[in-house]
Amino acid sequence: LMTVAMTLIPFHRRGTIMGLISVVMAVGPALGPSLAGAILSFTSWHGIFWFMVPLIALAGIIGATKLTNIGEQRATPLDVLSVILSAVAFGGLVYGLSSVSTILDGGQAAQIAITIFSTGILGLGLFVWRQLALGKHDRALLDLRPLAVPNYTFSLAVLMVLFAALLGAMNTLPLYLQGSLLVTALIAGLVLLPGGLLEGVLSPLFGRLYDRFGPRPLIIPAMIIVTGAIFWLATVDEYTDVWLVVTIHVIFSVGLAGLFSPLMTTALSSLPSDLFGHGSAILNTLQQLAGAAGTAVMITIYSNISADAQAQGVAETTAVADGANSAFLVTGFLSAVALILSLFIKKIPSEPTGLDVP
Incomplete structure (x- = not known):
């Protein structure tokens, strides 16, 4: 938007x-x-989520029928490794951040949360490295120049x-x-x-x-x-x-x-x-x-x-x-x-x- x-x-x-x-x-x-x-x-x-279903469906229908493309479209290759790294990075980080209380409580659940969070941090580092490398050839999934x-x-x-x-x-x-x-x-x-x-x-x-x-x-x-x-x-x-x-x-x-x-x-x-x-x-x-x-x-x-x-x-x-x-x-x-x-x-x-x- x-x-x-x-x-x-x-x-x-x-x-x-x-x-x-x-x-x-x-x-x-x-x-x-x-x-x-x-x-x-x-x-x-459960009623909260059922209430959202028709609203989301209506928004999808309006978007599909009324919105048009703007600007110049160009074919760009999709780097599958970047997609995987982004899912690992941001998924792990969000899970880890939302599990702060679990981590503080300790135990096996805390170890699992710490492992997932650490994997997310590692994935983020690899994702950034990958984007910087692809950016030199204008092929980055997410250009970090901003x-x-x-x-x-x-x-x-x-x-x-x-x-x-x-x-x-x-x-x-x-x-x-x-x-x-x-x-x-x-x-x-x-x-x-x-x-x-x-x-x-x-x-x-x-x-x-x-x-x-x-x-x-x-x-x-x-x-x-x-x-x-x-x-x-x-x-x-x-x-x-x-x-x-x-x-x-x-x-x-x-x-x-x-x-x-x-x-x-x-x-x-x-x-x-x-x-x-x-x-x-x-x-x-x-x-x-x-x-x-x-x-x-x-x-x-x-x-x-x-x-x-x-x-x-x-x-x-x-x-x-x-x-x-x-x-x-x-x-x-x-x-x-x-x-x-x-x-x-x-x-x-x-x-x-x-x-x-x-």
Whole structure:
């Protein structure tokens, strides 16, 4: 989607269009927990997946009948070894990152998880080596040259840290709401709805502001807002009013609206057009890895702190709040790292050409 948008849209309007695309990315996660909570209120968790089947089928039908190819197509050989290495690398890494708690528990299951994770790291090293070798002959499955562009790399780094913090916090927040404030799954989902909808409304506005002012006047203040909101979340307890949590999440979402569209636009606009596809693929892949890592680490922190507190005789609602506080605190420090990295992002004066990339 991002590659198509970057290819079709003129340089001076990319922020606006990416802002519109961000509406989908904002509203989807906002509606998801609310719908899931509603579904779980009258059926099992299987119903969530059955609900998705017709939506996915409809999207496939519309895509197959309405979308057309753009740009110049060329026949390129598929390197089977690269495909295998990518599956081993990213599959092993995602599995290992999602098994952090299993690894910490020890035992045979931990040894298996460590072996798979180590295999993923080795596979990643071999995959990178293979792509660098094939890239010399313009045959790489994933061209790594975008990583040689500083503005792309810094934007990517901020997005990775942000995704780790975002998914970690957003997976911990419903657990806190249900375990400490004792709200239902439906209410926990509805708590996230106002912020997500507001983010969807504001994303096009921030996209237009990006086209006018560039990335820095948007990204740096937005990172400050996000970081402050997460540290505020780290102060909640079992007596916190639900409406205060809604307020904090709304502030958090306002910051996100000023980040995702400008960051993605800056990252891809820093590349020449022939690297849009590879730059988008790298961005999407590393975002997912960062999200998996953030979720695994935050949930592990939450679970361990909560379990330790309960083992010491602390009430369950208080223990859950303690675990959530610790997870949010770590998330806040991650956001602070992203804030520092965002200071290195620069405005792009004109559309790059192939000569701008080594």
